[in-house]
Amino acid sequence: xxxxxxxxxxxxxxxxxxxxxxxxxxxxxxxxxxxxxxxxxxxxxxxxxxxxxxxxxxxxxxxxxxxxxxxxxxxxxxxxxxxxxxxxxxxxxxxxxxxxxxxxxxxxxxxxxxxxxxxxxxxxxxxxxxxxxxxxxxxxxxxxxxxxxxxxxxxxxxxxxxxxxxxxxxxxxxxx
Amino acid sequence: xxxxxxxxxxxxxxxxxxxxxxxxxxxxxxxxxxxxxxxxxxxxxxxxxxxxxxxxxxxxxxxxxxxxxxxxxxxxxxxxxxxxxxxxxxxxxxxxxxxxxxxxxxxxxxxxxxxxxxxxxxxxxxxxxxxxxxxxxxxxxxxxxxxxxxxxxxxxxxxxxxxxxxxxxxxxxxxxxxxxxxxxxxxxxxxxxxxxxxxxxxxxxxxxxxxxxxxxxxxxxxxxxxxxxxxxxxxxxxxxxxxxxxxxxxxxxxxxxxxxxxxxxxxxxxxxxxxxxxxxxxxxxxxxxxxxxxxxxxxxxxxxxxxxxxxxxxxxxxxxxxxxxxxxxxxxxxxxxxxxxxxxxxxxxxxxxxxxxxxxxxxxxxxxxxxxxxxxxxxxxxxxxxxxxxxxxxxxxxxxxxxxxxxxxxxxxxxxxxxxxxxxxxxxxxxxxxxxxxxxxxxxxxxxxxxxxxxxxxxxxxxxxxxxxxxxxxxxxxxxxxxxxxxxxxxxxxxxxxxxxxxxxxxxxxxxxxxxxxxxxxxxxxxxxxxxxxxxxxxxxxxxxxxxxxxxxxxxxxxxxxxxxxxxxxxxxxxxxxxxxxxx
Numbered sequence: 001x002x003x004x005x006x007x008x009x010x011x012x013x014x015x016x017x018x019x020x021x022x023x024x025x026x027x028x029x030x031x032x033x034x035x036x037x038x039x040x041x042x043x044x045x046x047x048x049x050x051x052x053x054x055x056x057x058x059x060x061x062x063x064x065x066x067x068x069x070x071x072x073x074x075x076x077x078x079x080x081x082x083x084x085x086x087x088x089x090x091x092x093x094x095x096x097x098x099x100x101x102x103x104x105x106x107x108x109x110x111x112x113x114x115x116x117x118x119x120x121x122x123x124x125x126x127x128x129x130x131x132x133x134x135x136x137x138x139x140x141x142x143x144x145x146x147x148x149x150x151x152x153x154x155x156x157x158x159x160x161x162x163x164x165x166x167x168x169x170x171x172x173x174x175x176x
Numbered sequence: 177x178x179x180x181x182x183x184x185x186x187x188x189x190x191x192x193x194x195x196x197x198x199x200x201x202x203x204x205x206x207x208x209x210x211x212x213x214x215x216x217x218x219x220x221x222x223x224x225x226x227x228x229x230x231x232x233x234x235x236x237x238x239x240x241x242x243x244x245x246x247x248x249x250x251x252x253x254x255x256x257x258x259x260x261x262x263x264x265x266x267x268x269x270x271x272x273x274x275x276x277x278x279x280x281x282x283x284x285x286x287x288x289x290x291x292x293x294x295x296x297x298x299x300x301x302x303x304x305x306x307x308x309x310x311x312x313x314x315x316x317x318x319x320x321x322x323x324x325x326x327x328x329x330x331x332x333x334x335x336x337x338x339x340x341x342x343x344x345x346x347x348x349x350x351x352x353x354x355x356x357x358x359x360x361x362x363x364x365x366x367x368x369x370x371x372x373x374x375x376x377x378x379x380x381x382x383x384x385x386x387x388x389x390x391x392x393x394x395x396x397x398x399x400x401x402x403x404x405x406x407x408x409x410x411x412x413x414x415x416x417x418x419x420x421x422x423x424x425x426x427x428x429x430x431x432x433x434x435x436x437x438x439x440x441x442x443x444x445x446x447x448x449x450x451x452x453x454x455x456x457x458x459x460x461x462x463x464x465x466x467x468x469x470x471x472x473x474x475x476x477x478x479x480x481x482x483x484x485x486x487x488x489x490x491x492x493x494x495x496x497x498x499x500x501x502x503x504x505x506x507x508x509x510x511x512x513x514x515x516x517x518x519x520x521x522x523x524x525x526x527x528x529x530x531x532x533x534x535x536x537x538x539x540x541x542x543x544x545x546x547x548x549x550x551x552x553x554x555x556x557x558x559x560x561x562x563x564x565x566x567x568x569x570x571x572x573x574x575x576x577x578x579x580x581x582x583x584x585x586x587x588x589x590x591x592x593x594x595x596x597x598x599x600x601x602x603x604x605x606x607x608x609x610x611x612x613x614x615x616x617x618x619x620x621x622x623x624x625x626x627x628x629x630x631x632x633x634x635x636x637x638x639x640x641x642x643x644x645x646x647x648x649x650x651x652x653x654x655x656x657x658x659x660x661x662x663x664x665x666x667x668x669x670x671x672x673x674x675x676x677x678x679x680x681x682x683x684x685x686x687x688x689x690x691x692x693x694x695x696x697x698x699x700x701x702x703x704x705x706x707x708x709x710x711x712x713x714x715x716x717x718x719x720x721x722x723x724x725x726x727x728x729x730x731x732x733x734x735x736x737x738x739x740x741x742x743x744x745x746x747x748x749x750x751x752x753x754x755x756x757x758x759x760x
Binding site: 028029033051052059 | 332333373374376378521524525526527533534535559560561562563564565620621622623
C-alpha cells in the first residue's frame with residue numbers, strides 16, 4: 001500500500017478529502033524535487049521517485065473510485081476490463097429498452113428521442129444511487145478489512161463502469 | 177590567497193542561479209535581490225534582449241540588440257521568432273548560406289543573457305531556471321534544455337510561463353484563492369488555473385496553443401497591406417516593423433497610420449478589432465476547456481493575471497474580462513513578469529525563498545501505441561508532476577531480444593492524430609519463449625515536464641537497457657557537436673573570463689588587506705614587512721589592468737607571500753582574543 005504509506009495514512013477506503021489535501025501539501029513541501037536542487041544526483045533521483053509516488057498517490061486516493069480500484073488491485077483482485085461487456089442481470093430490462101430506442105433513432109425515427117432522454121436520466125439516477133451505496137460498502141470494509149467485503153465493491157464498480165459506458169453512448173447520440 | 181582565505185575567505189558560496197524568460201519576441205534575465213526579484217540589465221543598458229540572431233559577414237553569430245539592428249538592413253541573414261520552430265528541433269532554418277537549428281538559435285540568445293549576467297555580477301554564471309510555454313510538449317521542452325546545454329548553461333528547471341507569472345504576482349498577496357493566468361505572447365498562448373494556499377501554488381489545469389500569438393496578428397496585417405500594395409513591397413521587413421508600430425499605437429490611441437516606403441494607410445481601432453477578432457477568439461476555446469478540466473466555472477476564479485505583450489491590446493483585455501467576469505491584474509509589466517517569476521523559482525531552488533512551492537502539471541496526455549494504431553493513455557493531462565506510470569511488456573515470438581515502444585503525446589485516440597515523441601527500444605532481452613519475458617517499463621515525467629523512461633526485467637530483476645530515438649528532436653551526439661564553447665571564438669571568451677575571474681579574486685585580496693590594516697597586528701608589524709606589502713600591493717594594482725590573467729595571479733601570490741607574517745600575527749591575535757573571551 002505504497003500510496004497510503006507515502007501520505008502517512010492508514011489504508012482506509014473512507015477518507016476526508018480536506019485532510020488528504022493538507023497531508024499532500026505537507027508531504028510535498030518535504031519531498032518535492034525543488035527541495036533537493038543542490039543535492040547530489042543519487043539524492044535527487046530518490047526525491048524524484050518519491051515525489052512522483054506522492055503525486056500518483058494523491059491523484060488516485062482523492063477519487064473514491066480510483067481509490068477503491070487501488071485497494072482491490074493491492075488485494076489481488078483483477079480490475080481490468082472484466083465484466084464490462086456482460087450486462088449486469090439487474091439492468092437487463094433497462095438496457096434492452098435503451099437499445100431499442102437507439103436502433104429507432106439510428107433508423108431516423110426522431111420520436112425515440114424523448115425515450116432516450118428518459119433512459120439517460122434513469123441511468124444517471126442509478127449512478128447517483130450507487131455512489132451512496134458505495135459509501136456504505138466503504139464503511140463496512142474499513143470496519144472489517146479483508147477480501148470478503150471487497151467483493152460487493154468490485155461488483156458495484158463493474159456495474160458503474162457499464163452504466164458510464166452506456167451513458168457515454170447515449171450522450172453521443174443525443175448531441176448528434 | 178591561501179593565507180588570507182584562512183582568515184577572511186568567504187565561506188563556500190553556492191553558485192548563483194538566475195531566472196530566464198526565453199521568449200518568442202524578447203528574452204529577459206532576472207535574479208533575486210534582497211528585496212525581491214529584479215531584472216538584470218543588458219550590455220546596452222536596457223532590460224530586454226530581443227530574441228533575434230544574425231549571421232555576420234565574418235561568419236560569427238550575434239544575438240539580441242546587435243542582431244535586431246540588422247533586421248531591416250540584413251533580412252536574409254537575420255532570424256526572429258525561432259522559438260516557434262522548437263518542435264522541429266532537428267530541422268535547420270536557413271540563415272545566409274548556412275542553416276541553424278532552433279535550439280542553436282536559442283543558445284545564442286541564452287548566451288547573450290548569460291554574458292549580460294556575468295558582466296553585471298562580475299562572476300561566472302552557469303546555472304539558470306528557464307521558462308517555457310505551459311503548453312509546450314516534451315519535444316519543445318527537450319529542445320529548450322538542449323539550447324541551454326549548447327550555450328554552456330545548466331538549466332536546473334524548466335518552469336511554465338504562466339506559473340512563473342503567478343509566482344511573481346502571488347508572493348504575499350493573498351493566503352488563498354483561485355487564480356487564472358492568461359498568457360498571450362508573441363508566438364504562444366497559455367491559460368493556467370491555479371489554487372493558492374499558504375504558499376503552495378497548485379496548478380489545477382492548463383491549456384493553450386503553442387502556435388498562436390502576436391506574430392499571427394502581424395502576419396495578417398502584413399498580408400492585407402501587401403495586397404493593398406499590389407503584391408509588391410520593396411522591403412517586407414520594414415513593412416512588418418511599420419505594422420508592429422501601428423499595432424502597438426492602437427493599444428493607446430484610437431487611430432494609427434501604417435507608413436513605409438511611400439505607402440500610407442490609416443487604420444482605426446474598430447477596423448483593427450474587426451480584423452484580429454478571429455485570432456483573439458482562438459484563445460477562448462482553450463480557456464473554456466481549462467475551466468472544465470479544473471472542474472470550475474468562471475465564477476470560481478478570484479483573480480485573473482495578464483501576461484505577454486499581446487495582452488496590451490484592448491480587445492484582448494475585453495475578451496478576458498468577459499470570459500472570467502473579473503477585472504484582470506496588470507500591475508506588473510506583462511513583458512517582465514515571467515522573468516521575475518523565474519527568478520523567484522531560482523530562489524526556491526537555492527533555498528533563498530522558503531515556504532513557497534510550485535506544484536505544476538503536464539499539459540498533454542502521454543500514451544503508447546498499441547495494436548491497431550490505437551493510443552493507450554498512461555499519464556493523463558493535468559496530472560501533477562513529477563508523475564509516473566508503469567506498464568508490463570512481453571515478447572511476441574520465441575527468442576525475441578528487442579521490443580520497440582512508441583510513445584506519443586496528445587489527447588486523441590489514434591496514433592496518427594497524436595504527436596510522436598520517441599521510440600524506446602528495450603534491448604538484449606533474455607531470449608525466452610514468446611510471452612514469457614516480463615519487462616516492467618516505468619514512464620516518469622519529471623518536474624520539468626520531460627519524460628524519462630527506465631525498464632526492469634522482472635524475471636532477472638536486472639535493469640533493462642533502453643535506447644531512445646527522438647522523433648523530431650536532436651540526438652545527444654548532435655547536441656554535443658553544437659556546444660558553442662567548441663567554436664573558434666570561444667577561445668577569446670575563455671581568456672576574457674579568466675581575466676575577469678582573476679580581477680574578482682584580486683579585488684577580494686585587496687579588500688582583505690585593507691581591513692587587515694585596521695587590525696592590531698598591522699600596527700605591530702615590522703617596518704620592513706610593511707614596506708614589502710606596500711610594494712607587492714602596488715605591483716598587483718599595475719598587473720590588475722593588464723589583460724593577462726597569469727600576471728595578475730603572479731602578483732597576487734607575491735602579495736600573499738609578503739603578507740604571510742601579518743596573517744600569522746593576526747591569527748595569534750585572534751587566538752589570544754579567543755582565550756580572553758573577547759571577539760576580534
